[in-house]
Amino acid sequence: MNKFRFGKYRETDVMSDLIGENYPALLVLSRFGIALGFGDKSIGEICRDSGVDTDTFLAIVNLMVVEDRTALSADVRVSIESLVKYLRNSHDYFLSYRLPEIRKKLTEALDENQEDLNKAVLEYFDKFVIEVKTHMLYENKKVFPFVRSLPKDGKKEKYAAGFSKQHEQIEMRLTEFKNILIKYYPAQSTNEINSVLFDIFNCEKELTLHNTVEDYLFIPAL
Ligand SMILES: [Fe+2]
Ligand SMILES: [Fe+2]
Known part of the structure; x- marks a missing residue:
């Protein structure tokens, strides 16, 4: 059954x-x-x-x-209301908990002898957060409340493609940020910096999953 x-x-x-x-x-x-x-x-x-x-x-x-x-095919049934609730809570998790936590840990883990570099690292991270925030707030305000009246058929593909493209960009930025730390940040590999890197690796996976849920479940369910 x-x-x-x-x-x-x-x-x-x-x-x-x-x-x-x-x-x-x-x-x-x-x-x-x-x-x-x-x-x-x-x-x-x-x-x-x-x-x-x-x-x-x-x-x-x-x-x-x-x-x-x-x-993933047609036998996957989702309730759009439940899915939207899930996605909104997921946005809240990233914006109000996950990303601020990472920033806090990052500030504590950075090497105090690298003042200029630290400034650049944090600026890069903040820019990334702004990008995520803009995207997620756009979804909260402009996509989710109107799920019933979003473009149909022909236009839907175009809309979905734009959506996925933004997701790729966000994922790419976080990967880039992680690489900046790993490849170019000349700090000791301390427990603190490793811990924040583990968080960034995990957050990267979580974001990818979030985006996958939108691309593979939300868009097709419209
Ligand atoms: Fe989202
Ligand atoms: Fe999204």
Whole structure:
């Protein structure tokens, strides 16, 4: 009775197994407002208890683990309302928590003998954040409230292409920033700088997933 056939996880699977095998799914839980402490309940039970659309939840976690995203097909059903809620919370996570945290750690980790270089590094990071913020606020204000009246058919492809292009640009900037630190920042490899680099690597993955959800689930669902 699994109407959802794409990907690894089904609604009958145990939620704690999903997290044990794939801990980044914790981020998906918090964005849907699902609390921990779920015992041995299944994904479907937890979603129903929390008022979350199970298909949308599964589409996102399966998109996280699937290798061939082109296999994502018509049998993936999402609720646009749930998806928009998820995406808005995800924006909030990046803008109000993740990126400010990284900046704070970065400031603390930078080598105090590299004053000029530090200024340039932080400026670069801030520019990147502004770019992310502009994009996400545009989605919050100009895309999500009007999902029902977005361009149809012919125009949709053009719209989707513009969307993906901005995503690529954002991902590229973060990769570039990471490389500046790794290749050109002449500091000792301290625990602090490593820790902030680990955060940047993880944040890069999280952003890519966020963008993938928009490109592969949100756009086609319109
Ligand atoms: Fe977004
Ligand atoms: Fe986006």
